[in-house]
Amino acid sequence: MFISPAYAQAAAGGDTQSTLLGLLPLVLMFVVLYFVMIRPQMKRQKEHKLMVAALSKGDEVVTAGGILVKVSKIGDTYIGVELADGVEVQMQRTAVVQVLPRGTIK
Secondary structure (H helix, E strand, O other): OOOOOOOOOOOOOOOHHHHHHHHHHHHHHHHHHHHHHHHHHHHHHHHHHHHHHOOOOOOEEEEOOOOEEEEEEEOOOEEEEEEEOOEEEEEEHHHEEEEEOOOOOO
């Protein structure tokens, strides 16, 4: 009674230019996301993979848990590390976060 009837608007013609302009912000956001987040992460992963592959016996490293250890044995997926004199454990190679200069651990 108080509400006027609502009629559907006629469909507008498919304007290709407005569709492309509507997609432009989405494409632009993906490009920015790639250069700000995805590309640097892939670079860090590549550097970490090379660092882990270059591990050798006697290297001093920091584990993911923050423990400073010396590498005593090298395997394909596991390495033997020496925590203290006579205390040796095995851990995954990928758990190595950083290789320290020799002589850091005393």
